[in-house]
Amino acid sequence: xxxxxxxxxxxxxxxxxxxxxxxxxxxxxxxxxxxxxxxxxxxxxxxxxxxxxxxxxxxxxxxxxxxxxxxxxxxxxxxxxxxxxxxxxxxxxxxxxxxxxxxxxxxxxxxxxxxxxxxxxxxxxxxxxxxxxxxxxxxxxxxxxxxxxxxxxxxxxxxxxxxxxxxxxxxxxxxxxxxxxxxxxxxxxxxxxxxxxxxxxxxxxxxxxxxxxxxxxxxxxxxxxxxxxxxxxxxx
Amino acid sequence: xxxxxxxxxxxxxxxxxxxxxxxxxxxxxxxxxxxxxxxxxxxxxxxxxxxxxxxxxxxxxxxxxxxxxxxxxxxxxxxxxxxxxxxxx
Amino acid sequence: xxxxxxxxxxxxxxxxxxxxxxxxxxxxxxxxxxxxxxxxxxxxxxxxxxxxxxxxxxxxxxxxxxxxxxxxxxxxxxxxxxxxxxxxxxxxxxxxxxxxxxxxxxxxxxxxxxxxxxxxxxxxxxxxxxxxxxxxxxxxxxxxxxxxxxxxxxxxxxxxxxxxxxxxxxxxxxxxxxxxxxxxxxxxxxxxxxxxxxxxx
Numbered sequence: 001x002x003x004x005x006x007x008x009x010x011x012x013x014x015x016x017x018x019x020x021x022x023x024x025x026x027x028x029x030x031x032x033x034x035x036x037x038x039x040x041x042x043x044x045x046x047x048x049x050x051x052x053x054x055x056x057x058x059x060x061x062x063x064x065x066x067x068x069x070x071x072x073x074x075x076x077x078x079x080x081x082x083x084x085x086x087x088x089x090x091x092x093x094x095x096x097x098x099x100x101x102x103x104x105x106x107x108x109x110x111x112x113x114x115x116x117x118x119x120x121x122x123x124x125x126x127x128x129x130x131x132x133x134x135x136x137x138x139x140x141x142x143x144x145x146x147x148x149x150x151x152x153x154x155x156x157x158x159x160x161x162x163x164x165x166x167x168x169x170x171x172x173x174x175x176x177x178x179x180x181x182x183x184x185x186x187x188x189x190x191x192x193x194x195x196x197x198x199x200x201x202x203x204x205x206x207x208x209x210x211x212x213x214x215x216x217x218x219x220x221x222x223x224x225x226x227x228x229x230x231x232x233x234x235x236x
Numbered sequence: 237x238x239x240x241x242x243x244x245x246x247x248x249x250x251x252x253x254x255x256x257x258x259x260x261x262x263x264x265x266x267x268x269x270x271x272x273x274x275x276x277x278x279x280x281x282x283x284x285x286x287x288x289x290x291x292x293x294x295x296x297x298x299x300x301x302x303x304x305x306x307x308x309x310x311x312x313x314x315x316x317x318x319x320x321x322x323x324x325x
Numbered sequence: 326x327x328x329x330x331x332x333x334x335x336x337x338x339x340x341x342x343x344x345x346x347x348x349x350x351x352x353x354x355x356x357x358x359x360x361x362x363x364x365x366x367x368x369x370x371x372x373x374x375x376x377x378x379x380x381x382x383x384x385x386x387x388x389x390x391x392x393x394x395x396x397x398x399x400x401x402x403x404x405x406x407x408x409x410x411x412x413x414x415x416x417x418x419x420x421x422x423x424x425x426x427x428x429x430x431x432x433x434x435x436x437x438x439x440x441x442x443x444x445x446x447x448x449x450x451x452x453x454x455x456x457x458x459x460x461x462x463x464x465x466x467x468x469x470x471x472x473x474x475x476x477x478x479x480x481x482x483x484x485x486x487x488x489x490x491x492x493x494x495x496x497x498x499x500x501x502x503x504x505x506x507x508x509x510x511x512x513x514x515x516x517x518x519x520x521x522x523x524x525x526x
Contacts, residue, residue: 095274
């Protein structure tokens with residue numbers, strides 16, 4: 001069980017929830033939690049959310065995007081209040097994790113709310129302050145939908161993290177970033193070259209992850225250097 | 237519907253095996269393709285979660301929750317490599 | 326028992342007539358897409374529906390022949406073993422009684438088999454007497470592939486995993502042969518009013 005301590009509106013669709021768990025064994029950047037809600041009549045719904053905070057951070061943070069037809073996300077984004085309790089299971093995961101001890105160049109490719117586990121990874125890397133600087137490519141519908149924009153821009157400035165944004169629906173005038181969906185060409189432009197054998201993490205909706213993984217392989221990245229995590233509507 | 241991947245059933249597999257399983261690798265009993273559990277195509281909206289080979293799409297794993305107990309059937313997946321050892325830091 | 330999450334209701338609907346809702350079920354207005362695998366896409370020119378197995382003479386219909394058979398429009402409630410129920414759903418299809426006309430069989434059971442490899446088993450008597458259809462329209466429109474189109478089995482008085490999507494035939498069997506979910510622990514018959522969710526219920 002964890003108590004909700006703070007709620008932060010990130011974008012019109014997303015909210016971050018800072019939690020204080022009753023017990024917490026610590027976690028690795030990239031892991032997730034299972035959250036279970038129980039209604040008064042006993043009805044239950046469960047969903048998984050990536051942990052947005054680094055292991056070194058004060059408090060555990062989840063960032064949730066409100067899905068249009070969602071059952072759990074509208075509750076977490078619109079209804080939850082400080083002092084409420086959440087039933088959690090975790091941390092979970094061992095594949096989609098990044099340790100500060102991992103050597104070699106790292107590439108992070110995020111689609112929409114796929115940026116969440118990468119926030120944990122980048123904050124963890126900044127806290128460790130060593131290793132090769134990672135590159136991030138973040139694809140979003142519009143500027144308003146970019147989660148953690150300020151924080152990511154600060155990381156770019158203070159840590160030298162190479163961040164590229166691409167907007168797929170609307171871009172403002174004089175947008176300095178990229179336009180359009182992530183494709184082979186954009187990946188070739190911004191990713192570490194395949195000869196450097198970077199470890200690449202890709203996270204976001206299934207279709208996004210499929211397209212990006214195929215594009216990376218087409219650009220010469222070895223499949224076993226690509227780690228993927230697909231988000232989607234889950235539960236019944 | 238779109239498939240997720242083995243990360244989506246990591247929690248259920250942990251409950252069953254008491255070990256984090258997504259990095260465990262094995263081969264598809266149908267086509268021999270090697271994959272980590274995290275790389276399986278998972279369809280988990282239904283009476284249970286079905287894990288399919290990312291190459292041939294045949295069923296390699298089924299996870300069901302029967303009366304509150306998680307059962308994992310891995311007949312179609314031959315484990316070849318145990319999961320990476322789990323450390324919290 | 327888990328503590329209650331303050332203010333959480335989910336997307337359930339209050340029910341005017343609780344006698345329509347089997348035990349342990351919650352009513353929804355959505356039609357969730359549940360699946361064990363990728364959506365198959367059949368070409369109607371190759372599509373056939375067959376009745377085979379323990380029968381004197383197997384029969385099959387092409388899509389044209391099938392959709393020319395007498396069909397019925399029905400409104401039924403459906404109940405999924407994952408606990409959601411949807412009331413007053415509108416379908417159109419061929420009654421299984423029609424498909425079994427003229428079929429002689431000693432079989433007490435059948436296995437529905439489908440594009441994509443899904444199977445489910447049922448007692449033959451549960452598809453007779455106006456209780457089952459092979460449906461190709463939902464809500465006055467051709468059945469969407471995500472919901473089982475071009476055609477699915479529809480057996481509303483049993484849990485909805487028995488209403489096999491992408492159905493291509495019924496194989497009549499002398500013994501009861503567990504299908505896909507039944508092999509992994511779900512009930513051979515699946516009556517929601519008796520809460521027959523799992524083997525042994």
